[in-house]
Each structure stands twice: as structure tokens, then as C-alpha cells.
Amino acid sequence: MNTTNRDLRVTNLEKSFGDFRAINRISLTIRAGEFLTILGPSGSGKTTFLNMVAGFLDTDGGTMTLGDRDITHLPPETRDFGMVFQGYALFPHLSVFDNVAFPLKVRKWSSDKIARHVEEALDLVQLGNLRDRMPKQLSGGQQQRVALARAMVFRPNLLLLDEPLSALDKKLRAEMQEELKRLHRKVGLTFIYITHDQDEALSMSDRVVVMRNGVIVQQGRPDELYKTPRTSFVAGFLGRSNFLRGDVVSLDGEKLTIRNGDLTLRQHAGTATLQPGDTALIALRPEAVSLIEGDAQADNVIEATVSDSNYFGSNFSITAETDHFGTFELTMPAAQLSHDLAVGSRIRLGWSASAGVIVEDDE
Amino acid sequence: MATTGTSAAHAQKSPGRLSVNSIMGSEGRYWLLIAPAVLLMLGFYFYPLARVLWMSFTFPSPGLGNYEDLIDNASVHRTLITTARIGVITTGLTLLFAYLISYVLVHAKPKVERIMFLGVLIPLWISALVRGFSWFILLRREGTINDVLISTGIIDTPLDLIWNELGVVIGMVHYMLPLGVLPIYANMRNIDTRCVAAARGLGASRGVAFRKVFLPLSMPGVIGAGILVFIYSLGFYVTPALLGGGKTLMIAEYIQLQIMDLVNWGRGAMLATTLLVTILLLLGVMSRIIDLRGLFGGK
Structure with missing residues (x-):
């Protein structure tokens, strides 16, 4: 598959809630295979942006294309994007195995193909031995891994991560950062990672986009942003x-x-x-x-x-x-x-x- | 001398006296607080109830004679079957409507939700008698509904909407709705909306996300509401008596008929016992299958 053909291109995206402009004409190209972090304080519009990319929120204006395909008004289930939610949103009534199998079952895969891929995904996040547990029997870090496996098992076009580490303690967070980087290298999937934590942004990303008040203030490699911030906000927020x-x-x-x-x-x-x-x-x-x-x-x-x-x-x-x-x-x-x-x-x-x-x- | 003696006696705990704590453990004193209520219930509720139920074995003659009616009395059979049928139909319809109402409630904007919720609660505060009579105005042959249908030419002859099983079911579903809505709504409120969003994001259409995620997560509320409404329906008196017009007899009205009109205390008490035992059995079976304590907020 031609890699440039899987780029996600966002053009002049807009979203308002009443009088509040949450997203103000954002344009951004996310390259296939890239680990892109969107960094911003709360209220900067980063989660709204992610929800629009995922298809949970309709756009007021602008377009989104994935390769040659216009996805601006597609419902979320047809976009083939994996998403890891803040707080994980595991299905509490399903076991670890059934949680991870969910995206495959709704795609009507055969049961032995499902079993094979779920095992593979669980091994990838090192949870192969917990497949029969229920979500509430797992620790925060384990739930996180299940959410990751579930979001990646169906080979999505890209993976959206909404502050996935915010609920974990400091030590676990550092471990999961390593884990995410490892997974990204291994599966070569496009990651769009939302966070307000500058350390996460600097240590994991290929590229960081700093958002504030619904606009992109600056974007670039982590070291570029750190060494040459364009505005006083970036200089103060990043480091x-x-x-x-x-x-x-x-x-x-x-x-x-x-x-x-x-x-x-x-x-x-x-x-x-x-x-x-x-x-x-x-x-x-x-x-x-x-x-x-x-x-x-x-x-x-x-x-x-x-x-x-x-x-x-x-x-x-x-x-x-x-x-x-x-x-x-x-x-x-x-x-x-x-x-x-x-x-x-x-x-x-x-x-x-x-x-x-x-x-x-x-x- | 005297003062030192008194203080010494105080300091030493007298061995002959039993404190409340030593009898009932450290929580004993809290039991004392509810003792008056317990005694009141025992003396004025459970004792007379037990006496009435006991009558089913003793009146008119000692033995299980009254219970033979359960096997070979046609009118008892008819009443039991009618009661069960109306109970099942009422419960089914109530759950369906309550689910729809709850679903709309939890997905409405907070302001609209408050107003609609009040709409659910207000009927709960109006007596079943008033609500029963209100249905007269709407449902009888010269009632509002028939008038409108005839004057618009949809029907020629008025429909029989009341004094039959249909009328009873309409009135009972209306009465039971708040009881059905409350447990379902409370359960739906606690469903993490992100789970449904996650299902969509993972490739499930609206329908599949509802069927595979929202519906199973809302089942505890539906089961709770089902138990509540079904048990209420079995022993319901006012609405069936008003809207059934004496032709559709449910067990409560039948008991009233036996005791007040026919002075057949034995059969009345037998049916009351049967109703109570049935309900307790139902609860017992259900509590084996599901976690009732969690359902009704006991945990």
C-alpha cells in the first residue's frame, strides 16, 4: 500500500458550541505511521479535535480526508480508527477476551480467525494470561493494555489516544510511555496522541502540535519546539x-x-x-x-x-x-x-x- | 472515710449488673433504637396477618380443605390465570414503555430531562382511585376517545375500551410506569456513555452498539423494574376493580369478594396465603439468579 495515500489531511476544520469556538479553522496533515501528539491545556480544543477526527462530533466546517477518501461526514464505525478513551471505556459486562474480540465480531470475522487475532493482540500487550478476567478485576495498567489491544486488534487506519495515561500513577505512566513507543515502532500504525502533559509529548512523539483556544500555536519535532518556541505561551507550557x-x-x-x-x-x-x-x-x-x-x-x-x-x-x-x-x-x-x-x-x-x-x- | 469508700465502689465495676453491651455486643444499644418500631410491627402487623393466614388452615374446619380449591375450583382457576396473564402483560408493556421513557430521559438535555422527570413522578403522587376515575372519562363508550374517533369518521360504533381486560391493562400500565421508570432510569444513568461511543468507534453501527453494549448494561435495571412491577401487579386491587367492571376478576378483588360479600374467610385467607407465598418464592428464585441487594441499592 502506498504510504502517502494513508495520510490524514484536515483542512479548515471548525466547531462551535453555542458562542464558544472550540475549533477555529484548523489545518493539519498527519503522515502515515507518524506518532503525533496534540498538546494543550484543558479547554484548548484538543479533545474536541480528536472527537471530530473519530467521528463522534460533526464538523461545522472544513474537510477531512484519509488518502483519497473524504471522511468528513462518515459515521465513526466506518472510519476504521482505533480509539483509546480517557478512563479506557472497557465494556464492563464482557471479559478481556470478549472486549478485544468486539471489533472483530462486529466485522463478522470467523471465530477461529477472531481467536487467533485476539491472542496475538493480547500477547502484544503482554496480557495473554488474563483473557478470562472481567475488566473490574484488572489494575489500571492492565485495563489500559486491554484498551490498547482492543483498539489495535482490527488493524485500524490509525490509533487515537485521548489522555490514556492520565489515570495512572507516575511510575506506571513512565512504563506505559515506553510500552506505547515500543508498540508504535512494532506495528507502524499512525498514532494521534492527546495530552496536557509536556513530558509525555516531548518523550514519545515524532511531532508535537501545540493547541490553545482552538487554534494550533506551533508544531514541530519535540526538540524544535523546545529549542525555538515561537510564542511565550509555547515557551512557558513546554518546559x-x-x-x-x-x-x-x-x-x-x-x-x-x-x-x-x-x-x-x-x-x-x-x-x-x-x-x-x-x-x-x-x-x-x-x-x-x-x-x-x-x-x-x-x-x-x-x-x-x-x-x-x-x-x-x-x-x-x-x-x-x-x-x-x-x-x-x-x-x-x-x-x-x-x-x-x-x-x-x-x-x-x-x-x-x-x-x-x-x-x-x-x- | 465515707468519701473514699464511695469512690472506691464507683471505680470497681459491680459484677452483679449486666450491661446492655454484655448481652447484645457493642451494637446492642443501636438495636434498642429500633425496638419500638419492631414491636409495633410485630403486634399490629405481623400478628393479625399471621392470624388471617392461619385461618386458611382452620376455617371453616381444620385441615387443607381450602387449598383443594386450588386444584378443583373453576372460578379460583379462572382468577389465578387472569391474574397471572394480566400481571405478565402489564409487566411486559410497562417495561417496554419505561425503557423508552428512560432512554429518552437520559439522552435529553438536563433542562428537558428535569421537566420530563417531573412528568414521570407526578402521577405517583395522585391516588390510584383518582387516576382510575380519570380513565372513565377517556375510555367509556361515550368517552373522549370514542367521541373523537367517531366524529372523525374512523369508526362507526364505539370501542369497548373499559370494563374489560383491556381497560384493566391500560389503567395498570399507567399506574406502574413510574415504578418501572425509576429503576431503569437509575441504572441507565450509571452506564458510561463512553462505552457506547467506544463501540461505535470500534466498528459497531448505532443498532449493534445498542444491542451489544447499552442493552446488556441496562438489563439489571430492567430486571429490577420487572420484579417490582410484576409483584405489584399480582396484588393490585383498586385499578382492576374500577376498570374491570366486575367482569375481569383479579386475585385481590376476588379475595375481597370472598371475605366481604360471601363471608368465606377460609377461601379468602387461602388465596391471600397463596399470593404471599408465590411472591416470596418468586423473590427467592430471582435472588438466586441475580444480585437483588445490589439492584435495590442495598450495597
Whole structure:
């Protein structure tokens, strides 16, 4: 089968509930075999989007095509999409085996073919020995695996996952993340994964789409989004950022000079088009900031007072008060910090002109 | 001296006194709280009931004579069969309508649902007598329904909608509907709507998703409603008496006839005993098959 022919193409999708615009003209192409994560806070429209893709919600406008096929107004049962629901939605009156067999039975497969495929699917999620249990006799993680097996057993066109890990505890969640990645590699199915958890988005996806207020704010590979967020919302939602505001004084090729009071900052412009006189907003990751000691040099140096210091084994997280930008966060490997930073001590913070990113202010 | 002696006596628990706790365990005192109600029920409900039931073995002469009627008395047979038939038909129709109403209720918008739910409950607060007489106005030969049908030319001669089994069934289904709706509705409310959505997403059409997921998940409510309505129907008096017009005799009216009009206490008590034992047997059998405690909220 031609892989490009299985791409899901969404064009100008719209949905309103009364006066509330849940989805505002979204266009997106999901490539066959891709692990795509849609990341957004609650109310961003990500679940609405998923329900429209699945066919549970009708569209107010726009189209959806799968390969050459227009699926915009198809009922859910004819789309052949697997879906894992928040809270799993296993059928409580059916055993594990019958839950997984359900999509095959409604497709009227022969019973020995059903048995073979169900066994295979249960083995894939390592639940072969629990086939006769009822859902309520299973732990959260096991229910999750049954839901996955059920959604994949009929070889769907793609798999939709609606915050599937949100009900699990932290350790189990990490295990299931690994499991999902393994399954994705193994079956090569397109995954559309909905979450509000940035760690899940960063660690699992081929591509992340950040949604907010019914529109796509930015999309790209996880490292792209993390390194070069386009707006202050993305910079703050995906990982943490310090935000530095100042006026552009001059632009020399790539190099911007930005002033805040008596402080001058050097900053690479990146893709931003700023002119002298504009206000610039720089997003600076906590790990891009370092301590300046002795006569060490950096493009930008500011003074600060330590207000809090937390040790996390492998690294330190330090909060400091600065004169120009208020509270500042920095993290550094514990091995680099030779001495304790007492609360109240004065420190100097430095970072290079290429460490920060100019972002659009959308908060 | 005297003060120390008193306090010493207090400190030492007197061995001769039995506390409530020592007799009934630590929960004994809570049983005391419901003792008046239990005594009242025993003295004014269970005792006279037992006396009446006992009469079926003692009146007019001791023995099982009254129970022979169950085997060889044609009018007793007719009454029992009529009762069972009307009970089954009423239960079936009530479950069908109650299921439809509940289904619409749980799928309606919250505002509409509240108003419709009130529509289900209000009849429950109106006496069966008033509701029975209301059906007169609608169903009798010169009633509203026949008037409309004749004046629009659909029929020439009025239909017999009352004073027969049809009238009894209409009145009883109407009376039983809230009793059928409540357990079914309560059960449907607890069905995870995502299960039905999941079934659709997994390839089931609307009909298949309903048949394979929603319907089985709603069965506990249907069974509960069925038991409730059937048991109620068996012993129902007012509506059959009003709308049956004396021709369709159900067991409750027949008992009343035996005791009040024919002063045949023996046969009346025998039928009452039969009814009670039948109901208890039914409950016993059902509780073996399904979890009754869970059904009626006992868990």
C-alpha cells in the first residue's frame, strides 16, 4: 500500500458550541505511521479535535480526508480508527477476551480467525494470561493494555489516544510511555496522541502540535519546539522559561542589542524581525543560564540574590531575585556546583547571545 | 472515710449488673433504637396477618380443605390465570414503555430531562382511585376517545375500551410506569456513555452498539423494574376493580369478594396465603439468579 495515500489531511476544520469556538479553522496533515501528539491545556480544543477526527462530533466546517477518501461526514464505525478513551471505556459486562474480540465480531470475522487475532493482540500487550478476567478485576495498567489491544486488534487506519495515561500513577505512566513507543515502532500504525502533559509529548512523539483556544500555536519535532518556541505561551507550557523584556536599541545583522533600564543585553535575532524601537521578549531556559564566577566572561551578565535552592540529586534548581527581570530560575548539574549557594548570597548569572529565543508575546 | 469508700465502689465495676453491651455486643444499644418500631410491627402487623393466614388452615374446619380449591375450583382457576396473564402483560408493556421513557430521559438535555422527570413522578403522587376515575372519562363508550374517533369518521360504533381486560391493562400500565421508570432510569444513568461511543468507534453501527453494549448494561435495571412491577401487579386491587367492571376478576378483588360479600374467610385467607407465598418464592428464585441487594441499592 502506498504510504502517502494513508495520510490524514484536515483542512479548515471548525466547531462551535453555542458562542464558544472550540475549533477555529484548523489545518493539519498527519503522515502515515507518524506518532503525533496534540498538546494543550484543558479547554484548548484538543479533545474536541480528536472527537471530530473519530467521528463522534460533526464538523461545522472544513474537510477531512484519509488518502483519497473524504471522511468528513462518515459515521465513526466506518472510519476504521482505533480509539483509546480517557478512563479506557472497557465494556464492563464482557471479559478481556470478549472486549478485544468486539471489533472483530462486529466485522463478522470467523471465530477461529477472531481467536487467533485476539491472542496475538493480547500477547502484544503482554496480557495473554488474563483473557478470562472481567475488566473490574484488572489494575489500571492492565485495563489500559486491554484498551490498547482492543483498539489495535482490527488493524485500524490509525490509533487515537485521548489522555490514556492520565489515570495512572507516575511510575506506571513512565512504563506505559515506553510500552506505547515500543508498540508504535512494532506495528507502524499512525498514532494521534492527546495530552496536557509536556513530558509525555516531548518523550514519545515524532511531532508535537501545540493547541490553545482552538487554534494550533506551533508544531514541530519535540526538540524544535523546545529549542525555538515561537510564542511565550509555547515557551512557558513546554518546559520552563525565564522571560526578559526590553527595548531594541540596534540591529546589526544577526545581533540585537536590547536595553532594560541601565542593562544592555546581546541577543541573536533568530527568525524574529524586530526594528530598533520595538519591544523584545526573550525566553531563556533555566538550564541555559550559568553561574559566573571569578573573571569568567559571558555575552550577558546580571547580578542576583539567591532566594531558594533545591537539590534534585543529579541537578540543582536555583531561584534568584534580579533587579531587572524579577524572579529568575536556573538549573545546573550538581557536579558543576562546587559549593552550596546559601539563601541571600549574591551571585552573577550569565548566558550567551544565542541561549535565549525571541518570542511573540501571546499571554 | 465515707468519701473514699464511695469512690472506691464507683471505680470497681459491680459484677452483679449486666450491661446492655454484655448481652447484645457493642451494637446492642443501636438495636434498642429500633425496638419500638419492631414491636409495633410485630403486634399490629405481623400478628393479625399471621392470624388471617392461619385461618386458611382452620376455617371453616381444620385441615387443607381450602387449598383443594386450588386444584378443583373453576372460578379460583379462572382468577389465578387472569391474574397471572394480566400481571405478565402489564409487566411486559410497562417495561417496554419505561425503557423508552428512560432512554429518552437520559439522552435529553438536563433542562428537558428535569421537566420530563417531573412528568414521570407526578402521577405517583395522585391516588390510584383518582387516576382510575380519570380513565372513565377517556375510555367509556361515550368517552373522549370514542367521541373523537367517531366524529372523525374512523369508526362507526364505539370501542369497548373499559370494563374489560383491556381497560384493566391500560389503567395498570399507567399506574406502574413510574415504578418501572425509576429503576431503569437509575441504572441507565450509571452506564458510561463512553462505552457506547467506544463501540461505535470500534466498528459497531448505532443498532449493534445498542444491542451489544447499552442493552446488556441496562438489563439489571430492567430486571429490577420487572420484579417490582410484576409483584405489584399480582396484588393490585383498586385499578382492576374500577376498570374491570366486575367482569375481569383479579386475585385481590376476588379475595375481597370472598371475605366481604360471601363471608368465606377460609377461601379468602387461602388465596391471600397463596399470593404471599408465590411472591416470596418468586423473590427467592430471582435472588438466586441475580444480585437483588445490589439492584435495590442495598450495597
